[in-house]
Amino acid sequence: MFINNEKIFPFFIVFSLFSLILLSLHIKTKRFTRELIKKLILLLRMVKHDINNDYQLIYGYAQMGKYQKIIEYIINNKNYNFISNLMKIKDYYLLDCLLDIYFFAKQNRTNISLEILEEFDKIKINKSIANNIKEQIKKIINEANSDEEKQILITIGERHIKINKI
Numbered sequence: 001m002f003i004n005n006e007k008i009f010p011f012f013i014v015f016s017l018f019s020l021i022l023l024s025l026h027i028k029t030k031r032f033t034r035e036l037i038k039k040l041i042l043l044l045r046m047v048k049h050d051i052n053n054d055y056q057l058i059y060g061y062a063q064m065g066k067y068q069k070i071i072e073y074i075i076n077n078k079n080y081n082f083i084s085n086l087m088k089i090k091d092y093y094l095l096d097c098l099l100d101i102y103f104f105a106k107q108n109r110t111n112i113s114l115e116i117l118e119e120f121d122k123i124k125i126n127k128s129i130a131n132n133i134k135e136q137i138k139k140i141i142n143e144a145n146s147d148e149e150k151q152i153l154i155t156i157g158e159r160h161i162k163i164n165k166i
Contacts, residue, residue, distance in 0.1 A: 032092070036096050039096065047080075050080075054077065057073065082098075085116050086098060086099075086114065088116050091125060093126065093127065094124075094130070094156075097125065097133055097134060098154070101137050104138060105137070105141065105152065110141050110144075110150040111150065111151045111152070112137075112153075112154065113152070115155045116155075117155065117156065136163050140152055140165050150165075152165055152166065153166050
């Protein structure tokens with residue numbers, strides 16, 4: 001018994017289109033994942049550099065016997081707030097967005113802090129929301145006077161993301 005080719009052809013077309021769509025999504029996801037990994041490696045390099053600078057400063061204070069300065073430096077050092085809170089982010093688009101913000105802030109000598117109000121799994125963002133967040137941060141940084149110290153606080157809650165200039 002032979003199957004009629006007229007019945008198979010529409011099925012084959014639909015199956016081929018579906019396969020192409022899945023392949024396209026796979027390629028886009030793979031590219032996004034590759035870019036995210038590159039950003040995380042860059043972040044590790046930057047953190048390594050910052051930690052080495054901190055060690056040098058602490059070592060210098062220790063050599064001069066300025067132990068109180070070491071304690072003050074460690075207490076007041078907020079360089080790693082943003083990075084340590086990134087570990088709580090489970091949405092890859094939000095993580096990608098925050099990494100872009102961190103790199104832009106570093107390039108523009110802006111201190112950026114990240115506050116996460118509670119553990120969350122429900123917050124999901126898409127590209128347009130991520131771009132909106134990035135644009136708000138860029139606007140705050142670019143409007144600030146170049147002589148003043150720039151500080152931004154990003155607060156993430158269960159259903160909101162707030163951006164405040166400190």
